[in-house]
Amino acid sequence: MNPxxxxxxxxxxxxxxxxxxxxxxxxxxxxxLKLRSPVGAAAHRGTAVEAGVVHGLLNGATLKECQExxxxxxxxxxxLSGDPRIDKEQAAIADMVxxxxxxxxxxGKPSSTQxxxxxNVEGLxxxxxxxxxxxxENHGILIDLKTTHALPSKISTNxxxxxxxxxxxxxxxxxxxxxxxxxxxxxxxxLENKREHVAALGKIALAIQRFLSISEDPHYLASLVxxxxxxxxxxxxxxxxxxxxxxxx
Amino acid sequence: MALGFSTEASEGGNFLPICKFDxxxxxxxxxxxxxxxxxxxxxxxxxxxxxDLENIEVGWIDFDTGxxxxxxxxxxxxxxxxxxxxxxxxxxxxxxxxKECGGDVREMASTAKAFLRGLxxxxxxxxxxxxxxxxxxxxxVLVDTVAVTTGEGSRKSTNYSPKFEIQSWVxxxxxxxxxxxAAAPETARSSAPSTGSTKVAAPVADDEDFx
Numbered sequence: 001m002n003p004x005x006x007x008x009x010x011x012x013x014x015x016x017x018x019x020x021x022x023x024x025x026x027x028x029x030x031x032x033l034k035l036r037s038p039v040g041a042a043a044h045r046g047t048a049v050e051a052g053v054v055h056g057l058l059n060g061a062t063l064k065e066c067q068e069x070x071x072x073x074x075x076x077x078x079x080l081s082g083d084p085r086i087d088k089e090q091a092a093i094a095d096m097v098x099x100x101x102x103x104x105x106x107x108g109k110p111s112s113t114q115x116x117x118x119x120n121v122e123g124l125x126x127x128x129x130x131x132x133x134x135x136x137e138n139h140g141i142l143i144d145l146k147t148t149h150a151l152p153s154k155i156s157t158n159x160x161x162x163x164x165x166x167x168x169x170x171x172x173x174x175x176x177x178x179x180x181x182x183x184x185x186x187x188x189x190x191l192e193n194k195r196e197h198v199a200a201l202g203k204i205a206l207a208i209q210r211f212l213s214i215s216e217d218p219h220y221l222a223s224l225v226x227x228x229x230x231x232x233x234x235x236x237x238x239x240x241x242x243x244x245x246x247x248x249x
Numbered sequence: 250m251a252l253g254f255s256t257e258a259s260e261g262g263n264f265l266p267i268c269k270f271d272x273x274x275x276x277x278x279x280x281x282x283x284x285x286x287x288x289x290x291x292x293x294x295x296x297x298x299x300x301d302l303e304n305i306e307v308g309w310i311d312f313d314t315g316x317x318x319x320x321x322x323x324x325x326x327x328x329x330x331x332x333x334x335x336x337x338x339x340x341x342x343x344x345x346x347x348k349e350c351g352g353d354v355r356e357m358a359s360t361a362k363a364f365l366r367g368l369x370x371x372x373x374x375x376x377x378x379x380x381x382x383x384x385x386x387x388x389x390v391l392v393d394t395v396a397v398t399t400g401e402g403s404r405k406s407t408n409y410s411p412k413f414e415i416q417s418w419v420x421x422x423x424x425x426x427x428x429x430x431a432a433a434p435e436t437a438r439s440s441a442p443s444t445g446s447t448k449v450a451a452p453v454a455d456d457e458d459f460x
Contacts, residue, residue, distance in 0.1 A: 106451035137406065139452045140273030154446030168313075173273040173361070173408075177449060190449045192287050193442035195313060200442075 002125035003212035007032050011118075011129045014162035017204040021158075024211075025227035026234070029242055032218035037239035040232075041083040046147045048074035049093050049181070050133060053100035053145060054113050057134070063101060067094040083236070095183035096147050103179050103186040104134070104143065111137040117169035121202040124209060128201065132166040141175045142166055143188070151185045157197075161204075164197035222246055265356040268292075268344060272363040274452075275394035275409025279351045287443065290351075296391040297347035299419060302375040303386065304343070304427050309336035310360050318358070340368060345425045347388075354424050363397050367411035374415050382418040386425070389413050 004010070009031060020027040029035045052070030055061055070093050078086050112135045119128045135142045144163045155163075155178050167176045176191035191197075215221055227234060227243045234240045243249060267280050269289075277296045278289040306322035308329050321332045322341055339360035346352055359365065375387055394409040421427075 104451070140271075140407075141452070155444035157444055160444035171273075171406075173271065175271070175274060178445075187448050188450070189445045190447045192445040192447075196442035197444070 003209055004126045006216050007212060007218070009126060009212075011126045012124075012205050012208065013128065013130050014158070014165055014201060017128075017161070017201055017208065018158040019233075020208050020211075021204060023228065023231060023233045024225040025222070025243070025247070026239075027208075028218065028222045028225055029227075029239075029246060032212070032221050033246065035242045035246070037233075037236050037242065038081060038083070039077075040236065041078055041081060041085045041089045042147075044074055044077040044081070045089040045093055045096075046145075047077060049096045049100060049147045050145050052093075052097040053104060054110070054134065056097075056101045057104055057107075057110055058113065060109075063098055066101060067097050070094065070097045092149065092183040093147075096181050099181040099183070099186040100145060100179070103181065103188060104145070107136050107139065107141065107143070110134040115170075117166050119165055119169040119198075121205055124202070124205050128165060128205060130162065130165055130169075132163075132170070135170070135174075139175070140173060141177060142170060143177045143179055146178060146180050148180055148182055151180055151182050151187055155189045155191060160191055160193075161197045161201045163191050164194040165201055167191075167194050168198040219246075265343065265354060268298075268346070268355045268357045270357070270359065270361075270364050270411055272361040272408040272410070275396070275411075277391055277411070279346065279355065288447070292346075292350040293391065293394075295347075295350040297350060297416070298344040298389055299386050299422055299425060300371075300375075300389045301343045301345075301386060301421075301425055301427070302372055303379075305372065306341045308339070310339035310341070310358060311336045312360065320358070338365070340365060343425060345422050354422075361408070363408035363410040366397070367395075367413055371413040371415070374413075378415060378418065384420065385418040386421050387415040388417045388419055390416050 016027070016031070019030075026037070030037065048070045051073045052066040055069050056063070056066040074090060074093055113133065115132050115135060117130050117132060121128060132142055133144045142163070144159065144166070146159060159178050163176045163178055167174045176194060177188050178191060179186060179188040211221070214224070227247060227249060229240060229243055229249060234243050266282070268277065269280060270277050275293075276291055277293045279292050281288045281290060305325065307325055308320070308322035309331050310322070311319040311333065313335065319332065319336065320341065321329045321336060323329050337360035339358060341356065341358035343354060343356055345354045359368075371389065378387065390413070391411055392414045393412040395412055396407050397410050398405065398407045400406050
């Protein structure tokens with residue numbers, strides 16, 4: 001049995017790889033011990049804003065209609081959430097949609113959205129999969145949309161690896177870009193060094209495989225790592241309690 | 250054709266900066282390095298170069314190694330065997346850019362069929378003109394890019410093939426040496442790869458069904 005199968009893991013994704021890098025303890029808690037933490041309001045913000053922006057790009061809908069779609073999506077996703085940041089995110093999403101539409105409308109109608117990609121890494125027992133946000137085949141451009149409260153001056157490493165993977169699966173010649181939107185600003189950056197970032201993701205995935213192969217006992221894997229309970233990964237009360245239950249910390 | 254090429258896979262040597270033709274966009278770029286960052290400068294409109302077609306190398310290239318590309322190249326009349334399934338048919342050559350688009354000596358290499366199509370036509374023109382211009386190299390301009398659509402339905406894809414034209418013939422520039430060799434400076438890394446901080450704008454939209 002491959003080390004992923006014993007933990008019921010059928011594939012890896014860029015977000016799983018990024019999680020393993022940022023917090024191996026949270027990875028063990030969620031993927032091996034199956035103690036899932038609630039999705040935060042910030043993640044729901046991204047999903048909801050993307051829904052509104054994509055609706056506008058695909059249908060040429062009015063901004064108001066796009067914003068309504070985003071608000072409804074956000075309300076639906078956070079209906080049962082106890083995250084205290086809901087109000088802050090809710091206040092920002094309509095303006096984020098406006099920024100996203102303004103930034104991306106000049107590209108025209110995407111040829112595809114939310115496309116599934118699958119990429120095999122040599123020596124890795126499971127595939128890497130993911131979903132890209134938008135592609136314009138006529139321009140040879142693929143873009144991922146990211147929402148944030150502070151506009152970055154460059155692409156983050158995690159985002160670079162994620163989008164580089166999409167390009168590796170879709171075609172190395174694609175012009176990969178990441179659009180960041182805040183409630184007040186937006187910027188689109190061109191991804192550099194795609195091959196290197198995909199190679200990095202492959203190394204991370206293989207590290208996860210080696211880690212999981214250490215033991216069939218998830219509690220033993222948990223004993224090899226320690227959570228940083230001050231990190232935002234453990235800011236949710238349920239996640240914090242799970243960490244205490246597992247590690248006594 | 251010139252002799253003396255190594256046909257072994259090479260990953261080292263004297264590094265040359267590169268030029269690249271993006272077939273998906275139909276654009277020619279000069280890749281500069283500034284403070285460890287790659288900066289692609291669009292020279293599509295101004296591309297003009299002395300191209301050392303006399304010493305062009307053909308064979309097999311694997312760009313997707315995760316590190317330095319793997320080259321197995323030789324002169325046109327002595328193409329090496331394919332080293333692996335991952336290697337694709339390709340070509341490599343050295344150019345000296347005109348002052349208006351950079352002025353320095355650079356390497357170009359590609360496995361893109363659309364690019365090779367344009368290069369093949371240029372090479373035919375070079376071979377036809379070389380007899381009348383002994384010991385000279387062509388000054389080449391990029392006059393157009395031609396859309397080439399392949400596949401159907403969801404697999405339909407459009408690439409752009411360069412249309413080169415020989416404008417004149419000149420003696421070999423002193424800094425365009427026959428044995429110059431380059432090896433992917435962008436991937437011969439001693440530091441972490443940059444992610445990208447260059448802001449880019451949307452291309453001119455050509456979808457008229459978007460309001």
